[in-house]
Amino acid sequence: EPEVTQTPSHQVTQMGQEVILRCVPISNHLYFYWYRQILGQKVEFLVSFYNNEISEKSEIFDDQFSVERPDGSNFTLKIRSTKLEDSAMYFCASSGRDTFTDTQYFGPGTRLTVL
Amino acid sequence: DQQVKQNSPSLSVQEGRISILNCDYTNSMFDYFLWYKKYPAEGPTFLISISSIKDKNEDGRFTVFLNKSAKHLSLHIVPSQPGDSAVYFCAASLTGNQFYFGTGTSLTVIP
Numbered sequence: 393e394p395e396v397t398q399t400p401s402h403q404v405t406q407m408g409q410e411v412i413l414r415c416v417p418i419s420n421h422l423y424f425y426w427y428r429q430i431l432g433q434k435v436e437f438l439v440s441f442y443n444n445e446i447s448e449k450s451e452i453f454d455d456q457f458s459v460e461r462p463d464g465s466n467f468t469l470k471i472r473s474t475k476l477e478d479s480a481m482y483f484c485a486s487s488g489r490d491t492f493t494d495t496q497y498f499g500p501g502t503r504l505t506v507l
Numbered sequence: 508d509q510q511v512k513q514n515s516p517s518l519s520v521q522e523g524r525i526s527i528l529n530c531d532y533t534n535s536m537f538d539y540f541l542w543y544k545k546y547p548a549e550g551p552t553f554l555i556s557i558s559s560i561k562d563k564n565e566d567g568r569f570t571v572f573l574n575k576s577a578k579h580l581s582l583h584i585v586p587s588q589p590g591d592s593a594v595y596f597c598a599a600s601l602t603g604n605q606f607y608f609g610t611g612t613s614l615t616v617i618p
Contacts, residue, residue, distance in 0.1 A: 394509075427551070434552050434553060435552070496611060498608035500606055500607055501606050
């Protein structure tokens, strides 16, 4: 059965540096999502992506964040200038249909640590 | 391969009755299991968890059961309320560094 993969599993970076978190969604899925979970807090929605554009984003997803599907298989989240408070687990998900209530396949997460 | 599976994509239950959501996993090394509840356009909200050293954990109307020999996890909600209608995800963790989510079960509680 297909699965969503994420790389790296753990990323450590210095404050102010750019990071790119990578996700490979399930190959025939069309809708892609990023979530994050700061340690001890709830999982927060960041952004959804369809047809090469953002379909919905939360307040957290400000100008320092961007998403891209550069090659038809990868789905990336870029944080331009990382801050300490960006330290969190970042989860990617994909689904075949556009509904937040429908089946979403989650990746295992990337733990980002900003020093 | 999906390491955590929720084989029922949807479930409908009458208000006041018990809702039972099931989850199966393949990796016997998982040491922590969680259930999340998710509303549209929001991230999953943590509901209840259980360590692999236990077989039951209860929190109000929510009880999670773990059967390690069967690699099976279940969430019981009793009594079910209309506000419980949401998508429920189970997740399993290896030492808290990697999380493996199921694909979710959409619960509808009928008034």
